[in-house]
Amino acid sequence: MTTVLLTGATGFIGGAVLAHGLDSHPDIRWVCLVRGSGAAQAHDRLLENLSRFMEADAARRAIQRVEIVVGDITAPPSLEDRRLDAVTHILHLAADTSFRAEEHCRRVNVEGTRALAERARRMPHLSRFLYGGTAMICGGNPPPLVRESDPPAPAAEHIVPYTRTKATTEAMLRHEFADLPVIMVRPSIVTGHRTLGCIPSSSIFWMFRAGDRLRLVAGELSGGIDVVPVDWTAEVLVGLLVKPELAYDSYHLSAGMRKRTTWGDLAAAFERCDPQGGSRNYSNFSAGDWRLLRARFQMAFGLNGPLQIAMLRAMRSYYQFSTLGVAFDNDRLVTEGFALPPTLADYLPACLSAPSGLSIIDQFADDLGMFDGVSESLSNPVAA
Ligand SMILES: NC(=O)c1ccc[n+]([C@@H]2O[C@H](COP(=O)([O-])OP(=O)(O)OC[C@H]3O[C@@H](n4cnc5c(N)ncnc54)[C@H](OP(=O)(O)O)[C@@H]3O)[C@@H](O)[C@H]2O)c1
Structure with missing residues (x-):
């Protein structure tokens, strides 16, 4: 019997994986490693997350098939x-994905994965170990097209410590655990859900809305960004888990050149969904033009509250990523027979309409855990 150990099931991608896996593969036994003060709390935390992806009753039934x-x-x-x-x-999806807590990221992402890999060596029936990496292991100075065969670049310059710890983890798994059947699966940017929109999470979506409000896109106006929906990501992850043979040992879960979201298409989609917002003539933000970003931000959101200051700092990080204009090749994934994702412009209507009534600031507040440096920004608003 296939018995899957899933870590990170209380998170965004892990929740989508568990919901899809329980629904599509009733034959699989799911074992979830969940943090909690005890069995009851771990159960409740998992149920709460599962309920973001399915009706409450269905989630209550489904969780009975999960070993926690x-x-x-x-x-x-x-x-x-x-x-x-x-x-x-x-x-293995569990990780510290926050942008600022370097030591904590290292402890969870590198040392935690090492502990799990050591335990995996004592799983006598183990036939596959999917490690949830990130396409951004390429660092902050990547080639225009990053290939799935490119090795991680821990020594490269990284925009945030999180991605460096993910690169270090991949290198560690390859060198220290070559005896394990490890496959690297590297999503690009995961945001929204094709039908549930942002009900499961507002993660990163607030950033696209804010960029639209500021009429400011990062990088070339003719360019775009590699972004994928969480339900597509979950389908591919489960597919990679159960496919009997895989031809490669690393994959991008990305839009690639064919399904990148172009800024032009995104602008047109925002106009269709929000005609009252007027026409979208985006300007282009080039690397380092922080004054322009700050000035537009101040006009749109103000800069007098701690949340706004934290949000501006978070936007700086994302604009740094976006100005790279990098594309993540997904030829291997396509060769394995997986369908390409939609563009964000295709599923933008779902993300804007569900849940209804949340402001951009509300959605950022939901994502605040990603940005541990809030207290730093509070004491130093000028640096924001
Ligand atoms: N979201 C993206 O755009 C994206 C893009 C590329 C790669 N990825 C990768 O995909 C994976 C999942 O990302 P996500 O966005 O779903 O992250 P997330 O929502 O932040 O979820 C992180 C998960 O890891 C768990 N976790 C954290 N520390 C743990 C520990 N010490 N022991 C056990 N579990 C722990 C969390 O559990 P608690 O609920 O207990 O905190 C949570 O379930 C990560 O490896 C991330 O690097 C994500």
């Missing part, structure tokens, strides 16, 4: 649970 192991990848004794001995496949 209360644990933490940074606490190796919690990985000793004997139920993990039966695992045949691992999908």
Whole structure:
């Protein structure tokens, strides 16, 4: 029997994976490693997240088919649970994805993954270990097209420590755990859901709305950005888990050149969805033009509250990523038979309409955990 150990099931992508996996593969046994003060709390946390992706009753029924192991990848004794001995496949998505907490990112992403890999060595039936990386392991100075075969670049300059720790983790898995059946799966930017919009999470979507409000796009106006919806990401991850043979050991879960969201298409989609907002004549923000970003931000949102200051700092990081204008090749994924994702312009209507009534600032507030440097920005608003 296929027994999948899923880490990160209380997160954005992990929740989508669990919802899709339970629905599409009733034959799979799901074991989720969940943090919590005890079994009841871990159960409630998982149920709450699952309910973002399905009706509450369906989630209550579905969770009965999940084995919950209360644990933490940074606490190796919690990985000793004997139920993990039966695992045949691992999908490791747990990570500290925040943009500022360097030491914590290293402890969770590198050391936590090492602890899990050590435990995986003692899973006698293990046939596949999917490691959830990120396409941004290429660092802050990538070639225009990053290939799935390109190795991680821990020594490169990185815009945020998070991506460096993910690159270090991949290199560590390749060098120290070459005996494990590890496959790297690297999403680009995951935002929204094709039908549920932002109900599961506003993660990063507020940034697209804010960029539209500021009429400011990063990089060339003729360019675009590689972004994919969470439900497509989940389908591909489950597909990669269960496909009997895989030809490669690393894949981009990306839009690639064919399905990149161009700024022109995004502008047109915003105009269609929000005609009262007027025509979208975006200007282009080139790297380092922080004054322009700040001035437009101040006009649109003000800069007098802690939330606004934190949001401006977060936008700076995302504009730095976007000005790279990088594309993530996905030929390997296509060769495996997976369908390409839609562009963000295609599913923008769902993201803007669900949930209804949330302001951009509300959506940023939902995503605030990503930006641990809020207290820093509070004490130093000028640096924002
Ligand atoms: N979202 C994206 O755009 C994107 C893009 C590229 C790559 N990725 C990668 O995809 C994966 C999932 O991302 P996401 O956006 O779903 O992240 P997320 O929403 O922040 O979820 C992170 C998950 O990791 C769990 N976790 C954190 N520390 C843990 C620990 N010490 N022990 C056990 N579990 C722990 C969290 O559990 P708690 O609920 O207990 O905190 C949560 O379930 C990550 O590896 C990320 O690097 C994401």
